[in-house]
Amino acid sequence: MSKGLYDMEIIRTLKQLNEKLANVQSKSVGFVPTMGALHNGHLSLIEKARIENDLLVVSIFVNPSQFGPNEDLKTYPRQEGADLKLIELIDVDFVFIPEVSEIYPREMGMEITPIKRTAVLCGQTRPTHFAGVAMILIKLFNLVQPTRAYFGLKDAQQFAVIDLFVTDLNIPVEIIGLPTVRNQRGLALSSRNAYLSEIAYNQAHQIHAALLAGHKEIKNYTFERIKLIILDDLSKRINAKVEYVEILSYPELEDINELSEQIIIAVAIVYESARLIDNIIIHSDGTLAQEIRRNIQ
Ligand code: AMP
Numbered sequence: 544m545s546k547g548l549y550d551m552e553i554i555r556t557l558k559q560l561n562e563k564l565a566n567v568q569s570k571s572v573g574f575v576p577t578m579g580a581l582h583n584g585h586l587s588l589i590e591k592a593r594i595e596n597d598l599l600v601v602s603i604f605v606n607p608s609q610f611g612p613n614e615d616l617k618t619y620p621r622q623e624g625a626d627l628k629l630i631e632l633i634d635v636d637f638v639f640i641p642e643v644s645e646i647y648p649r650e651m652g653m654e655i656t657p658i659k660r661t662a663v664l665c666g667q668t669r670p671t672h673f674a675g676v677a678m679i680l681i682k683l684f685n686l687v688q689p690t691r692a693y694f695g696l697k698d699a700q701q702f703a704v705i706d707l708f709v710t711d712l713n714i715p716v717e718i719i720g721l722p723t724v725r726n727q728r729g730l731a732l733s734s735r736n737a738y739l740s741e742i743a744y745n746q747a748h749q750i751h752a753a754l755l756a757g758h759k760e761i762k763n764y765t766f767e768r769i770k771l772i773i774l775d776d777l778s779k780r781i782n783a784k785v786e787y788v789e790i791l792s793y794p795e796l797e798d799i800n801e802l803s804e805q806i807i808i809a810v811a812i813v814y815e816s817a818r819l820i821d822n823i824i825i826h827s828d829g830t831l832a833q834e835i836r837r838n839i840q
Pocket residue numbers: 576577578579583584585587588693694695696697698721722723724725731732733734
């Protein structure tokens with residue numbers, strides 16, 4: 544148990560979590576799941592959750608099942624001390640930091656496989672990623688039983704998949720997607736930005752600039768043309784490999800040729816050893832989406 548600015552409690556076991564939450568059943572519980580290496584993007588979710596709920600639970604867990612075999616599970620930044628210092632500045636009630644063996648005490652005997660919204664965008668190069676995300680979030684939702692759970696729209700495909708399984712499995716939680724927090728130049732904050740060299744870090748905001756260039760023309764050209772404009776912009780501005788530039792309906796993530804409903808323009812690039820993603824979500828009237836709420840109850 545740590546005493547910072549607020550009375551935040553660190554919880555490491557399922558047993559402790561159950562005991563603590565058993566006493567707060569009548570209150571609204573806000574939940575922010577994270578993998579740590581916290582930055583202002585995470586803090587924006589935590590602050591929003593604080594305002595909207597009586598009790599606030601933040602989890603820090605680098606979930607092995609969402610990493611592919613050649614991905615950065617081993618090197619993913621882990622900095623519990625620094626994370627707790629940041630969280631202590633906000634009035635968080637419980638920080639749940641379980642060991643892997645606590646969440647996965649034995650080899651799983653089942654899988655959860657979202658079959659929609661996962662074959663496109665990051666699902667093409669990360670075929671098992673969203674199954675791992677669904678697995679950990681269903682576990683965490685069952686353990687924490689939150690009233691509301693908060694996510695960043697920076698990971699918009701992730702939010703679309705969460706929207707899918709929460710709806711299909713009737714999970715009684717309101718999910719809230721909040722806008723991407725960026726640095727002053729427009730680079731989306733990400734724990735993986737730590738992998739960038741100084742030169743790359745100083746160029747990476749061009750991804751957002753290219754997305755905005757696409758948004759500017761969204762009503763003037765076909766989506767095929769808009770994608771080319773963004774690709775062209777990216778290749779001129781930044782020396783990185785573009786993995787995809789896509790325009791799809793959102794959150795369905797299906798092919799779409801006109802702005803008849805909400806869309807996403809999503810980009811992934813591989814820059815040095817970092818794989819960076821970014822997106823903008825555009826309403827059918829052409830304005831940028833800020834916050835998305837889904838409450839199936
Ligand atoms: P992670 O620790 O990367 O799993 O992220 C935990 C949560 O923080 C996820 O819901 C992310 O979408 C969200 N998040 C990460 N980066 C940002 C950002 N720049 N702005 C807003 N939310 C973010």
